[in-house]
Amino acid sequence: MEDVSLSAKQQLPTAEYAVEVAHLHKEFGSFQAVTDLNFRIAKGEIFGLLGPNGSGKTTTLNMISGLSAPTSGEVKVFGLNPRKQSNSVRRLLGVVPQETALYEELTAERNLAFHAELFGYRRRQKGERIQAMLELAQLQDRAKSRVKTFSGGMKRRLSIGRALLHDPWLVYLDEPTLGVDVQSRNVIWDYILKMKQEGKSVLLTTNYLEEANALCDRIGIIDKGHLIAEGTPAALKAQFGSSVLDLEITGTALEDVRELLLGVAGVQSIEIIENRVAVSLASLNEGDAGTLLPVILRKVTDSGGVIRHMALREPSLDEVFLSLTGKGVRD
Structure with missing residues (x-):
């Protein structure tokens, strides 16, 4: 088994791109969920993957994260195969799912501690990272509170802190501001932009188009399993007129x-x-x-x-x- 223990700071991988998707196909029986999909995400880039329900977004993201195997084609995360080198990819990837998936009966601190233990942090490093993430999520004063007492925005911030705890170089955010108030949304936007400043790559899905416009360097629009448009927000808007x-x-x-x-x-x-x-x-x-x-x-x-x-x-x-x-x- 691959070693997943971490140093205090992961080194930026040497691969040219954070994500490479090449001629990707995914079939479920006779249904073509994804067809000949091609795109790349550069290091330090915020890339938005947009599409209506049933467009193939979730299937694509499952293949990038290694949860699903392509029928054909290739996915690389910092040059690694997410299925064959899953532990190495897991060290480099932080995931914030649409559902917060926190342990409601545990405190904020214990939720972060559990995640740190999964990644093999030693005691001193674990304590430092937990405190850093509580500060990032602005939850220092609620560290000992059970998550079930938190608002939606607090849970979302804690989820992001948990995803960043092991210092990943690629962060996948699925609808990061869904159901949160304006104040929490602005805090989350600041997190995302700070990740870019630190050289991290961000893969973002959102149904809030103003969010994609404000945050993304480039956007890919997927529909019926095909990538139908790709470019900067300004370039895509110029196509409309x-x-x-x-x-x-x-x-x-x-x-x-x-x-x-x-x-x-x-x-x-x-x-x-x-x-x-x-x-x-x-x-x-x-x-x-x-x-x-x-x-x-x-x-x-x-x-x-x-x-x-x-x-x-x-x-x-x-x-x-x-x-x-x-x-x-x-x-």
Whole structure:
């Protein structure tokens, strides 16, 4: 069996990438959960893996963490095979699952101590790391309290502290701010950004697109087992359009407005969102503003529409995500 005992500080692995996924396939009988998936996570990078329910995210993450074997293809974590070199990967990987999975009847201190014992910490090192993680989670004054008395945000912070206790170089966070208050969310965001400053790599899944936009260096969007888009948040939003013109219109059917404007040069796409029309513009510089916007406004008014409100803004990551994956509810 591989030795999993730790020094006080793990050395950064020499592999070029934190995670490499190459031509990854996963089948469950006749069902293709993941098909020819390819992406890399650089050292010191926060990478967001986004997708609707049933997209293949969980299956992919299980293969990266070594919980599931690929049908074909390859996964490497710092150059190591998560299945064949599981103990070595476990030393390098910290996991914060969506469910906190803490021992509710134990104190915060004992939860951390149990984790430290699993990783072979000696007594002095164990005490130092536990205190460091309690400080990180801002739970020093609740060290002796049972976890069942904690709020959702406190449990989430303790879960992150537990995942970081053995000083991993890759941290996987599954919905890290799900169900927590704004204050805890901001603290958790600070943790994540601090990990990046320390040179750690972070693999993040979230359904809060503003969270991905705020934290991630790059984002991969997966749907039906395929990686359908990858890039920086700015680059992905640019695919949707350089600007979005929001129009609140009365006096005519919004679907008619949509059909009318789709033929205008410079209009990339149009979404109807509640009582407004969001017009994605492929390019809008100072010269375009003087010609394209009047054309759009005139077409709306000529069709009998009355513009109650208009605003020009940048596209959001939510719009990019919905344009790529659709609006249908997934179970």
